[in-house]
Amino acid sequence: MRKASKTFLITSVIIMTLSGIGLYFYLKQLLQNEIEEELFSNKDRVEHLLEQNPNLLGVPPIMMAEKTEKPHKNILVDTLIYDPLQDEIELFRQLSGTKNINGQEYKVTVRSMVIESEDILSTIVFMFLMVIFLAFIFLFYLNKSRNKKLWKPFFSNLERLKKFSLKADSPLTFEDSEILEFYELNKEIKILTSKIQTDYRNLKQFTEDVSHEMQTPLAIMQAKIDTVINDAEINEVQFHQFSSLQSDISRLKQLNKKLILLAKIENDQFTANETISINNIVEETIENFKELTSIDIQLKEQNTINIIMDPSLATVLCNNLLSNAVRHNLNNDRILITIYDTKLQVINSGNETLDRPDQVFERFYKESRRKDSTGLGLSIVKKICDYYGFLPSYRFRASTELQEGQGKHIFQIDFNLKM
Template sequence: MITSIIIMILSGAALYIYTKWLLQNEIEEELYSEKNRVEHLLEQNPELVGIPPIITAEKTEIAQPNILVDTLIYDPLQDEIELFRQLSGTKNINGQNYMITVRAMTIESENILFAILFTFLVVILLAFIFLFYLNKSRNEKLWKPFFVNLDRLKSFSLRSNQPLSLEDSEILEFHELNREMEDLTAKIQIDYRNLKQFTEDISHEMQTPLAIMQAKIETIINDIDINEAQFNEFSSLQTDIGRLKKLNKKLILLAKIENNQFTGTETTSINTTFKETIQNIQELAAINIKLKEENTIEVPMDGSLARVLCNNLVSNAVKHNSNNQPVLVVIKDGSVLVINSGTEVLERPDQVFERFYKESKKRDSTGLGLSIVKKICDYYGFTPSYRFENNKHIFQVHFVV
């Protein structure tokens, strides 16, 4: 539209200038023709005085070249002052110089000029409006399949068993794009199902041999006479197998979160989930865990993920607590703060939620607990953070999205 308006203005100005130049040339040619006629009439009738104010002929002693000017002259017939184009000059006829002046009214030419320009602009404007709405309706028809397919792409899910079906288009480029998108999404669906199946299979297959290995070690320890060194080795091996089982479960959980396999969105009470978690942990760990509730938090999320989130936060605080100080859980302002005592700040606090990052030397630490917390928060749009204040490690999760 902007381009069309600029073209209309420039073309209108060009038409105005060019038409005005043509009309002025035509008037000047007519004036020269009239002057030649007057000169021929003067040769036949030296006393001719012309037709004022259009034509005048006066005797003069001074020779003057032809001069073209615009002038305002009173027209008695119109009873008003009009604009004329005037050609004046002297001509020697039969030994006598005559000042011959011929004039042509320019008002009519201006009216013609404006009529032409107005007609041109109206025609161009109507053509522009017609083409605009014609192109708009045509483009809407051509682009309709594209936007329909775009909506289908936005609602497409890898978890669905239905293939992506796109509306065909008469545009060659859109047709080829649709075909490539259908092939691509079909391949991605197959890869996703294969990866999901592999994840489930490896989770199941690894747990069984690990459990068998632990059972066999327990049998050896209980049924066979072994010395203290051998007992320590078998105990260490059992611990490593238990850690491997725990690591496998956490990696599978991370994979499921990243693959969006948790679709439950029931309303979950964070207060209740933390109460259950604290009660369960206190039965296993000889440490005091205090819960301070200033308000209630209920969020739409999968209940199992809520329990994992709470368990990982509290377990991390208990595991890395120093001097057997109480662990404090505070629920307020749409956030949960899990606070445990510590002797020094972490070396790299910005990496505390990264996978496999850990500063603790404890063997039972996998470095995945807080990474799972971060993944769950990202999945639901929560905001996790960490800070160290007054010899306290403070992990906070803001649940208000």
Template sequence: MADQKKIHLLQKASKTFLITSSIIMIFSGVALYLSLKSLLENEIEEELFSNKDRVEHLLISKPDLQGIPPIMVVEKVKDPQPAVLNDTLIYDPLQDEIELFRELSGTKEINGQEYKITVRAMVIESENILFAIVFTFLAIILVAFVFLFYLNKSRNAALWNPFFKNLAKIKAFSIKSETPLTLTESDIIEFDDLNREVILLTTKVHADYQNLKQFTEDVSHEMQTPLAIMQAKIETLFNGVKINDFQYEQLDSLQNDIRRLKNLNKRLIILAKIDNNQFADPQFVSINELFQEVLLNFKELASIDFKIEHNEELTVKMDRSLAQVLANNLISNAVKHNLENHPIKVNFFKNSVQIVNSGNSELAHPEQVFDRFYKESTKRDSSGLGLSIVKKICDYYGFTPSYSFTKSPETTTGFHTFKIRFTH
């Protein structure tokens, strides 16, 4: 069903009308032709029998009547012959050509003499009449069909106009908009029922969306305060209370979990803000400068060698804060999963940026690498949201993220390559 060719409603209705009317017109024309042909043949035969009777009556008073060839021929014969009705071709001296005639011949005894009487009627004239009638009929039907087709098309367009207007409004409607959906009224009961149900549905969906949005924002905001308090209390214990090694390990683990939870909460807030369209300040951002700032920050945190092999100027129009998140998540992902003492390559091309880090093997499910909460790493600081945020940002602006793995021919390691194409 997915591959079925789609067609507009009015085109579908017009096509159905066109096909149905054409079939009816063809069958009507054939039926008219056959019925008129049978009627004309019966009339010709009836006329032939009538003319034969007239000739027989004339022969009673005029036994030497010869007829009027080729329409009527009278011959004296010795033996009686049965009546025969058939078609024949005869040369007509008046027309100077061979014509098709319908012929009736038979004998009749008059005054003791057998006469063979042959009467004929020209078939061509009746055929011309037949074709003229059928052609006239089809011409009238065709004119009526064209008139009804355009009348039906314009009538359907006017009839469905409220539906198409409302369909355009529904397509343009967004649950993020504060303006409620308003639909064009119609005097058709079914359209009116549809409008009512659609308005009820969109109103409920909009209310649910607003409630969920408010709930997400409230929860994310309220979580920050207790997490910060918990972290501050643990730091106080570290600095002011004498604790043993076991307690230190437990508190340090708890602090790391809190830090991870705060990081997870921040990333969920970013995803929610992208969904809520809260990044509406696009500007031209130098991807080269932005990534180099991020690389400097990571160099301060860890002794990692970053290499830039291609450095074409790359400028993209997007929200700067989202561009910062995009760069941070890509570099952070590369740093987390890079092999020790191996460089990370960052390359800038005309329409794309490429981050390459080393790895032992390809991902087991590379098609899921950008899915939310998907991760193959066992590291505790991996939330499974970094690359999903990258994908969300790319979807928001129409960018194309991709992942590939290349095995190194020289060593047993390989290279994970993440690429963002900034063109549609």
């Protein structure tokens, strides 16, 4: 609406300017033609009077007649002449020409003051512009108020569309509009949003069904393999094959759980937000990992970070960061977790930086060839951070920058955006 008003304003100003200029030159030409027509008429009158009175001298400086011997054609010029009545020099339009009257050549000169015509012309143009300007002001505010009324349903529907949620059970409703195009737009958007809601519910149900249905057969397969390994007499080759198959099933179960978790995050299914302490979550995570690994995990706390988020996602966030550090740590070196300001850092040793550090948080990105790596751990970290507005980052500190022999992979989460 503002753009339409701005366009109307600019267009109107251009039209007013061009109209004023055009009117000025048109009226100027019209007045000049009238003056010249009057001059020719006055010249004819003077010539007629000369036929009756050869000694007529005219009325200087308006009309003048004098005898001459050289005939010439009519000449129209602008000239400056002193006007004794006005006691100043004035601009006149002058017509001069000769006429043979009773065997004698007479030079007849008639003049008309131009200043008066210029004043008339200026007054006409000024009044025209004033009328156009007042009409423009009236039309501008009329158009603005009219547009506001016409566009009100559009902006109202736009606000409803901004608040639209896929999780809402009720369909999106719009305010009716008198404009056909808006009516058609509202109709199509209602159809589209209803279809999106239906697709979202179907996809959500499909995701939950797939998760449930896959877990059961995988668990059965794993139980049967355990039974075969424990009860049947198998050789060493078969044992390794069954063990490998069991590992693949476990990895498939883990991959399924992580994909389901990503889908739930994207579908906004975590709404149990509460104020939690990142420090406490990290401490619990470290205690759990100490039972699973012999790697020394050290926590350095310089600040306490309290944040509003789903506790289960906070646990997943810390678990995935520490799991990634443990999995890719070199030579069982010490892992350092630092909490300072609004940041959480997880640091583990490494020989060199990643080949594609800008892709480290992308789904299924892996540089390690470990079979137990799904490539989803850090992508889940990124998805949780995006969900809550946190800022994840990665950098590598080379060994030349440190006193220790190994370089360091540093993964950091900045919680500042939600503090």
